[in-house]
Amino acid sequence: MSWSRSEPIMQIENLEKHYPLSGGLLSGEVGRVKAVDGISFDIHEGETFGIVGESGCGKSTAATSMIRLEEPTGGQVRYKGKDITEYDSTELKRFRRNVQMIFQDPDSSFDPRMSIGDAVAEPLIVQGMSDRKKREAIVADLLERVGLSASDMARYPHEFSGGQKQRIGLARALAVNPDVIVADEPVSALDVSIQSEILQLMKELQEAFNLTIIVISHNLGVIREICDRVAVMYLGEFVEVANSEELFNDPQHPYTRALLSAIPTPDPRERGLGVELKGDVPDPSAPPSGCRFHTRCPEVIPPENLELSQSVWRDVLHFRQRVRDSTLNLDSVAETAAVEEGIDTDDIDGDISVSDVPAETVITQLRRENNLPTELADSTANETLDKAFDQLARGDLEGAKETLEESFMTVCERDAPVLTEREGRQVSCHLHDDVTTDGSMLEADQPVSD
Numbered sequence: 001m002s003w004s005r006s007e008p009i010m011q012i013e014n015l016e017k018h019y020p021l022s023g024g025l026l027s028g029e030v031g032r033v034k035a036v037d038g039i040s041f042d043i044h045e046g047e048t049f050g051i052v053g054e055s056g057c058g059k060s061t062a063a064t065s066m067i068r069l070e071e072p073t074g075g076q077v078r079y080k081g082k083d084i085t086e087y088d089s090t091e092l093k094r095f096r097r098n099v100q101m102i103f104q105d106p107d108s109s110f111d112p113r114m115s116i117g118d119a120v121a122e123p124l125i126v127q128g129m130s131d132r133k134k135r136e137a138i139v140a141d142l143l144e145r146v147g148l149s150a151s152d153m154a155r156y157p158h159e160f161s162g163g164q165k166q167r168i169g170l171a172r173a174l175a176v177n178p179d180v181i182v183a184d185e186p187v188s189a190l191d192v193s194i195q196s197e198i199l200q201l202m203k204e205l206q207e208a209f210n211l212t213i214i215v216i217s218h219n220l221g222v223i224r225e226i227c228d229r230v231a232v233m234y235l236g237e238f239v240e241v242a243n244s245e246e247l248f249n250d251p252q253h254p255y256t257r258a259l260l261s262a263i264p265t266p267d268p269r270e271r272g273l274g275v276e277l278k279g280d281v282p283d284p285s286a287p288p289s290g291c292r293f294h295t296r297c298p299e300v301i302p303p304e305n306l307e308l309s310q311s312v313w314r315d316v317l318h319f320r321q322r323v324r325d326s327t328l329n330l331d332s333v334a335e336t337a338a339v340e341e342g343i344d345t346d347d348i349d350g351d352i353s354v355s356d357v358p359a360e361t362v363i364t365q366l367r368r369e370n371n372l373p374t375e376l377a378d379s380t381a382n383e384t385l386d387k388a389f390d391q392l393a394r395g396d397l398e399g400a401k402e403t404l405e406e407s408f409m410t411v412c413e414r415d416a417p418v419l420t421e422r423e424g425r426q427v428s429c430h431l432h433d434d435v436t437t438d439g440s441m442l443e444a445d446q447p448v449s450d
């Protein structure tokens with residue numbers, strides 16, 4: 001099959017990498033870590049495509065499985081039109097030459113006993129270039145192109161700084177004249193002052209060698225500096241894919257907005273969003289239902305019939321979560337309430353429980369502990385909370401769980417949003433579910449604000 005330059009150089013479709021989760025010798029597979037869970041994108045020749053997300057979102061696994069350093073468990077990757085899982089050994093060898101990977105830690109990429117000249121020449125030998133003089137000429141040229149000198153050939157890795165080693169890493173990747181470079185956190189291990197120099201060098205080399213580059217980074221600043229297009233990844237999935245400029249000027253997904261607001265900026269006016277990402281990325285072997293980001297989303301949508309400010313809604317959800325997973329400890333609530341009432345716990349047989357304390361005091365304590373006001377603006381939400389509090393004050397945790405689940409179910413938790421094309425970008429978020437013909441959101445879908 002012939003490939004034309006107008007077609008994408010790489011096409012990734014529903015790529016999936018699940019790791020088996022074993023429960024010990026005898027129990028076999030007890031689950032699957034969904035590190036990459038169905039991502040799709042195209043990359044055109046000469047483009048720089050970035051994948052950004054917090055640590056643990058699956059970026060590195062996406063990189064290694066898209067170039068078959070690890071075998072994907074699902075999906076398809078086409079390089080110049082051909083499915084790479086169907087390669088024979090000669091094609092795989094050619095692919096390994098055409099697509100080079102560079103890693104975060106330049107130190108671990110070099111054998112300390114091998115001179116820099118030999119390290120950069122190694123891929124040439126692997127590819128069968130036996131003429132030593134020719135290899136040396138190529139290495140000398142490459143070292144100069146990455147800002148070092150031909151005379152550095154005889155020196156050893158320990159004689160170079162981290163930034164210089166990353167330059168040598170680039171020279172080595174370029175030795176076999178690849179089409180694509182996959183760079184996993186290429187500057188994260190370097191001093192901030194050096195990072196820009198390396199990114200600039202990558203841009204220059206891209207131009208000179210007509211490279212296609214895929215950059216993986218948790219750092220949006222790095223992505224902004226170098227990428228044409230960006231995919232934002234969360235728990236194995238893409239939540240937004242857009243041109244770099246659009247993504248930074250007008251982020252559409254709450255996760256993107258939260259990541260962006262975490263970038264330090266010297267201009268206080270640009271810090272406006274004030275969104276803070278709390279907690280860690282959830283366990284990819286048991287991702288949250290619906291939108292995987294809903295458990296941390298600062299813009300999670302309340303049920304249609306309720307009118308709550310975002311901050312109160314978040315507190316209600318947090319309370320519901322504590323009841324759901326029983327991290328709300330009724331005995332400790334009872335203990336604090338008893339102290340408040342001046343009850344002498346020594347007079348009580350066995351451990352204190354909510355039934356030993358007046359319901360009113362237990363409820364006050366529950367509200368305080370969960371940051372919930374005495375009265376919410378929405379009467380339906382109020383009634384539900386009152387009912388749940390009464391149940392808890394009677395020790396009925398299961399009943400309260402049911403009450404809260406019934407009334408406080410959000411679409412974000414119920415339905416998984418789909419990555420949908422909108423005005424040249426892709427977003428997967430229920431805030432964008434109903435867009436009117438002029439592109440504005442319906443009132444019901446507006447993000448709720450305080």
Ligand SMILES: Nc1ncnc2c1ncn2[C@@H]1O[C@H](COP(=O)(O)OP(=O)(O)OP(=O)(O)O)[C@@H](O)[C@H]1O
Pocket residue numbers: 019033034035053054055056057058059060061062218284
């Ligand atoms: N070999 C493996 N077996 C089981 N789970 C794995 C394996 N490799 C990665 N994971 C899990 O897959 C998830 C994604 O990991 P990955 O390293 O791809 O994320 P990342 O976004 O690149 O993060 P980081 O920047 O910290 O490497 C993590 O939860 C990780 O623990």
